[in-house]
Amino acid sequence: MSRTTFPLDALAPDRTSQIPLHRQLYQALKTLIQERTLAAGTALPSTRWLAHDLRIARNTVSAAYDQLITEGYLSNRAGARPVVIDLPAAPTGNGPSSASEAHYPLSRRGELMTSQPFHYGSPGHMAFHPGMPDASNFPFGLWSRLLARRASFARDTLFGTYNVTGHPDLRQAIAAYLKAARGVHCSPEQIVVTTGAQAGLDLLARILLDPGDAVWMEEPGYYGAQSAFIAAGGHLLPLRVERGNWQLDPPADRQLRLIYVTPSCHHPLGGTMRMEQRLRLLDIAESRKAWIIEDDFDGEYRFQGQPVPAMQGFDRAQRVIYIGTFAKILFPALRLGFIVLPPSLQANIAQAVSITGQFAPLLLQAALADFFEQGHMARHLRRMRRIYAGRRQYFHELCAEHLSAWLRLEPGDAGIQITGFLREGLQDAVVAERGRRRHLNLSPLSMHYRHGVPRQGLVLGYAASDAAATQRGILSLRETFEGCS
């Protein structure tokens, strides 16, 4: 390209612009190359020549050229003028929308994962989101002070990629709490802090299950756990639960790899596993060489008597893996939970955690350790237990008064959710969908079944609603039922 045909006009700088001149020149040249106005093989003017013609400094031109060389638009030959590189056209094809592929952008596992049942709330649809604690009684002011204090001094230990398995202060606090409150025996080294119980289930499913391995899973059972096992390739076998009774007849013809139970407070039905069954289950696990996951999501909330100690405390064969969460006793969006591993599973767990990227923000962990340390956790739990007992009572009363034609509540005295069975003929998914239009957050019981015909019911969280909200919610639910009849 000769000096006279070079498209100098397109490069004229705008001296009123905020954009630096070298950046303007870079952008203008890039456009000329992309549009092929400057064809491949074109030698650009020397920096001296172009600087002169554009009336800009020579190192402004150099800066623009350098950037284009870095990005690969111009070749860089020492001492020579840079030359426009022959670039292939950017692909413009139809890509993933082409027919054969449109139905299969994901892997088979990806399809499985994205098709699992899912129930999450939206702000403002509180009644009756299952497992949701009460926000208005959480000490946010205190929490904000604990966070701010730790954040101001975060630089040394809360900054880097240390403590993949959990902040030492928090692991210590959790071990002490579990011993006192849940009868769990463990050292802080057995604890892995996770970004919630689901993350713990996901990690365990992956390190314990190979595709095809059998999981003896409560039926009905927590759908999040089922999804984690299925995503890891596990094969679910039903461990049927009804009226506080676990049918402990393990399938005779299959090797069992994993057993999942919620013995303190069954999810979703709310029963408590009797001691006899706990001991039998431990025995089955040992003789079948299976792991037990004891998911203690709700064990702190028992409204008659004391919380029932965890099964982990009776396990002498080190077969039980205990999972806990702070989603119910503090709040879900905190995203903190933990696993207690038997010593035989401790080795190299940090490697597995680091692959998942699951390790939790250190700042939140440190603030939570302080929350324990300063006695706030014990106080908060005592207080919430009292509040929830009252709400539970009121919820029962209103259900009896308004909903008995459609809903029969499962008896029980634990947990921050209550399951009700629907009258014959009502479909829980339909009720939930109709309720959604009335700003109710209803979780269908049928989501928790994977084998045979699911029972129809609703898993109702009562804890987040004060008396007025409970009343509004129950009346809305009555209208919903009336609309379904």
Place this chain on the structure above:
Amino acid sequence: MSRTTFPLDALAPDRTSQIPLHRQLYQALKTLIQERTLAAGTALPSTRWLAHDLRIARNTVSAAYDQLITEGYLSNRAGARPVVIDLPAAPTGNGPSSASEAHYPLSRRGELMTSQPFHYGSPGHMAFHPGMPDASNFPFGLWSRLLARRASFARDTLFGTYNVTGHPDLRQAIAAYLKAARGVHCSPEQIVVTTGAQAGLDLLARILLDPGDAVWMEEPGYYGAQSAFIAAGGHLLPLRVERGNWQLDPPADRQLRLIYVTPSCHHPLGGTMRMEQRLRLLDIAESRKAWIIEDDFDGEYRFQGQPVPAMQGFDRAQRVIYIGTFAKILFPALRLGFIVLPPSLQANIAQAVSITGQFAPLLLQAALADFFEQGHMARHLRRMRRIYAGRRQYFHELCAEHLSAWLRLEPGDAGIQITGFLREGLQDAVVAERGRRRHLNLSPLSMHYRHGVPRQGLVLGYAASDAAATQRGILSLRETFEGCS
């Protein structure tokens, strides 16, 4: 058991204890049952009788009995005295330590996951942790104020299980930032906030790869990405990178499912992919119907010229998945990163995220959105770029002065880490181990190879060390080398 033989002494209350009387009685009875002093079938005394003999209130006895009934130690027959249940002995076996099993407590996948390479720091071992930003220049005071402000008003939108794919404010802020700073084109809806880049890689590996699927992976390449693909069952094929050149000859005989690249700043070698190669890679991905993961972990730090725009912005076929992290531009323990998905992968991604339990704490996300919104991010980046440029320069000078006999630095002008190749005969793992004893955090280059003979080198993070720390570190490294000779 008759009234005279009943072990009343063992139940005598301690009235000086802090423990409530019903709890003392419960504990004492439980011990008697567990020790089989109270044998199965024994009918317990009536509440009236026992209350009288122990001189305690009758409802204290009832409370203890009720708890034992709940936990399954006593049977509950209406109107009758409770009877001790026949409990099987707790298993005491050797459990997982028995010979055949001790070597195989995990699944095959679990063994794979726990045996992946792993490199994390410990507080106090800062020099020369790769990818580590500078803690002392992070505005912790400001961060603490942003957190505290959001925490005080957290109750409505930052409390529950909403926004699994990310807080709306943060997704908005990231989309705007990516457009301006990285040339990435996306709507906020395409963004999934993750608990860091590794979590994003792990999620993508699982939803895109089935076991056996081929991944064309940079060699050397980021070991964390390799681990995520391997854990998902991916089969790695090497995409060789040397001196800023990506050898783009895809294996002819295999279906490619996924391509992993770090085009803005190669990890670990530091080169930048030229435009010609970017366009060719996009073309290969389209013709082979493969996904590209563009991991832009370090693209913000370029010290000559401007950051090179991301490949995602040139991708018209929607084949590129872009991954970013705040670990390098803010700090690692924040545990926040993100994925930009092509629209064809957006559907139902919340289900997959919810299985992994990976969704990030909403409070941190909201505070980070404010950090962007109020202009702190842009200021912080400008400031750190200036500081790191100086540190990089100084690091180069000291290496040339002290380490040239052992270490040859790879040229490059981007990133907060620099790779050096070791002199023939030195083993990087040995050097790293010796350095550890001198409180150096050295990451061996050989970790990043999976095929053939790895090159020996060190990946050195210079950004977290001020002049004094850099000098101390370099001198320690020299002593380490001297000790290896």
